[in-house]
Structures are given as structure tokens and as C-alpha cells.
Amino acid sequence: xQSVTQLGSHVSVSEGxxxxxxxxxSSSVPPYLFWYVQYPNQGLQLLLKYTSAATLVKGINxxxxxxxxxxxxxxxxxxxxxxxxxxxxxxxxxxGSNYQLIWGAGTKLIIKP
Amino acid sequence: xxxxxxxxxxxxxxxxxxVTFRCDPISEHNRLYxxxxxxxxxxxxxxxxxxxxxxxxxRLLSDRFSAERPKGSFxxxxxxxxxxxxxxxxxCASSLPQGTGELFFxxxxxxxxx
Numbered sequence: 001x002q003s004v005t006q007l008g009s010h011v012s013v014s015e016g017x018x019x020x021x022x023x024x025x026s027s028s029v030p031p032y033l034f035w036y037v038q039y040p041n042q043g044l045q046l047l048l049k050y051t052s053a054a055t056l057v058k059g060i061n062x063x064x065x066x067x068x069x070x071x072x073x074x075x076x077x078x079x080x081x082x083x084x085x086x087x088x089x090x091x092x093x094x095x096g097s098n099y100q101l102i103w104g105a106g107t108k109l110i111i112k113p
Numbered sequence: 114x115x116x117x118x119x120x121x122x123x124x125x126x127x128x129x130x131x132v133t134f135r136c137d138p139i140s141e142h143n144r145l146y147x148x149x150x151x152x153x154x155x156x157x158x159x160x161x162x163x164x165x166x167x168x169x170x171x172r173l174l175s176d177r178f179s180a181e182r183p184k185g186s187f188x189x190x191x192x193x194x195x196x197x198x199x200x201x202x203x204x205c206a207s208s209l210p211q212g213t214g215e216l217f218f219x220x221x222x223x224x225x226x227x
Contacts (some may be wrong), residue, residue, distance in 0.1 A: 008179055044204070045218070046216075103155035103156050
């Protein structure tokens with residue numbers, strides 16, 4: 001069965017430091033992969049997606065993620081954290097004919113001044 | 114605004130009351146999804162529609178929950194005889210039929226059951 005694992009329910013970084021949020025998935029076929037961001041009391045917003053084109057995907061707000069098939073990973077990075085990046089981040093994978101999304105448990109990103 | 118809209122954004126009700134949430138998807142999206150999210154958790158799938166047909170329901174969706182999409186446009190999610198455990202954010206999302214699974218979410222409807 002498909003699954004998505006996000007390592008670390010909370011990640012804390014200093015403003016200006018590198019952000020790295022980890023996501024590993026299990027899938028028997030090439031998946032589509034997504035990162036969504038959720039600010040408090042709001043819905044989810046798509047940050048970026050991998051759909052079998054380039055393995056390095058650039059998203060909004062300076063985020064990017066790299067699809068590594070050999071590691072079954074799709075980690076999210078940003079070179080320099082900003083206070084406005086504080087939010088919860090969800091990794092998701094879809095496959096199959098109905099493209100249902102399987103979600104990770106989320107990682108809350110905390111930015112220290 | 115051409116995004117997904119949900120109404121109401123917040124609902125406080127007493128245990129045992131019925132509540133209804135409405136979702137208006139992006140107009141050209143024929144797939145519509147309902148999710149539930151509790152604090153500190155990821156979205157939990159409830160059900161989805163393709164046009165007016167309800168194609169899948171989660172086992173978590175008890176018989177107190179019912180969703181409709183009568184004309185293949187907006188959808189309603191009704192919870193009957195609410196319980197305190199129903200307190201959550203109810204998220205609606207829509208997508209294109211031949212997409213990759215990318216979902217476009219509304220702002221959510223937060224339910225508090227007292």
C-alpha cells in the first residue's frame with residue numbers, strides 16, 4: 001500500500017538558515033508528488049509538484065524539491081528561511097486511475113528570529 | 114474570485130444539532146473532494162464526486178454524514194446529530210478530471226461542537 005512519511009513533526013530553523021523538510025514515499029509505480037503549505041486556520045496551498053518531468057522542481061516562495069527515485073524521497077528545501085515561512089507543510093503522493101492523494105502527517109516549520 | 118469557496122468559515126453548534134457546509138468548486142473542475150482535518154493532523158479523506166456521482170466514501174464516514182452534489186456544481190456536506198468528536202476543519206477541494214491529482218483547496222469550514 002502507498003504511504004508517505006514525513007520525518008519530524010516539528011522543524012525549527014533560524015531566520016536566514018537552510019530549510020530542509022523530509023518526505024519519503026512508498027509506491028509501486030512512478031508517482032506524482034506534491035508539497036502543500038497550510039497557514040493557521042486556512043486551507044492548503046500547493047507549493048510545488050513533481051509529475052515525471054524534471055526531477056528538480058521549483059515552487060512558489062523560493063521553495064524547491066528534488067525527486068530521487070533511488071531513495072524514494074521528495075525533500076523540500078529553501079536556501080534561506082523567512083519568518084513568513086512559518087506554517088505546516090504536507091507531502092502527498094498520488095497514483096492510480098483516480099489520482100487519490102495519500103498524505104503525510106505534516107511538518108510544522110518554526111522560524112526563530 | 115475564481116477559487117474554491119466554502120461556507121460558513123466557522124460554525125459553533127451544540128451536540129445533537131445538524132450542520133451543513135457548502136462548497137463551490139472552481140467552475141471547470143468536475144472532481145470535488147471533502148476532507149476532515151483535526152489539529153496537528155493531515156487531511157483525512159471523506160468522499161469525492163465526479164460530476165454529480167459520488168464515487169468513493171471513506172469507511173470513516175459514518176451514517177451521520179452525507180454529501181451531495183446534485184447538479185455537478187456545488188456540494189453540501191451534512192452532519193446529523195453532531196458529536197464533540199466531529200469538531201474539526203472540513204476542507205473542500207476540486208480538481209480537473211485528467212489531472213495529476215493536484216487539488217485546489219478552499220479555506221475550510223471550522224466546526225466546533227459544544
